[in-house]
Amino acid sequence: MELRVRDGRAVLAGEDESGEREVDPHSLPLGADLAEALHEWAKVADAVGRADTPADGVAGALVARRGRQLAGRIAAVMNSPVAYTDPVSGELVSVDVPETPADEQEEPADTPEEPPVAEEQEPTPWGTGLTVTFITAAIVTVTVVSLSLGLGETSRWLALVANVLVVGGLAPSVWLGRNVPVWRWVAYGVVAGVLVAWLALIFTLL
Structure with a gap:
């Protein structure tokens, strides 16, 4: 599966019996929030590409990083690696399925659950x-x-x-x-x- 931007819309490409197909994220079991996030990212990526922004500029770097994050979320939901085509630089990157942290594995039923520890947030540098x-x-x-x-x-x-x-x-x-x-x-x-x-x-x- 490959994440692409096509005419300001996010599409997922894959192979089936009839050859390569591109489908809308809403047609896959990704969840409405993730599908909308993909299309929002695609709109911005398309605007950055039309503005002839340098691939190594700030906007290009932010588009690339956001795309990799979304590809990682798709890989986690679909439990399958996802290829990601950077819409600014054209670079193809493979994003693997995120590993499940050890502390998220199931504990024995007789082990009492410990209350979650609140993470300390860094103060806002006003x-x-x-x-x-x-x-x-x-x-x-x-x-x-x-x-x-x-x-x-x-x-x-x-x-x-x-x-x-x-x-x-x-x-x-x-x-x-x-x-x-x-x-x-x-x-x-x-x-x-x-x-x-x-x-x-x-x-x-x-």
Whole structure:
């Protein structure tokens, strides 16, 4: 079985008596949540690919890592190795079935179960994170405002198109980075910077 992206949709390819077939994840017993996660990932991967993002860039790396994670979940559910084709680089990777940890094996019936131990969660680095967000927002704000004002002297429509292209190019990276522990702060800064820049441009035009 192979996980692929086809026209912004996730498909699973396999061989049967009639040859190779590609099927929608919803047609397999994967669960609705996993199937929806696959299609969400495929949409972002397709957008990153259309934007000609470098395969070794941040967006490409996030797409690849998320794809391998989803392929691992498919392998665990189907109990079979899954091949994963990176939609950005085109690299084919084989993902094996995750091994069952020893502590998840069944214990004898007469052995009382021990209460689960709560895992300690690392504290959220608000200070460092907000600093990164502020710096990123400042850079994005200055860049967008400078670009817009420079192009606006020639044509306001040209400035508008440039803003749309900038936001469209940043959107896939921001969408992928919103849940990544480190890059989420950068994503917040990008969103805040674009919004502040647009507000500044609106007040400039008034």
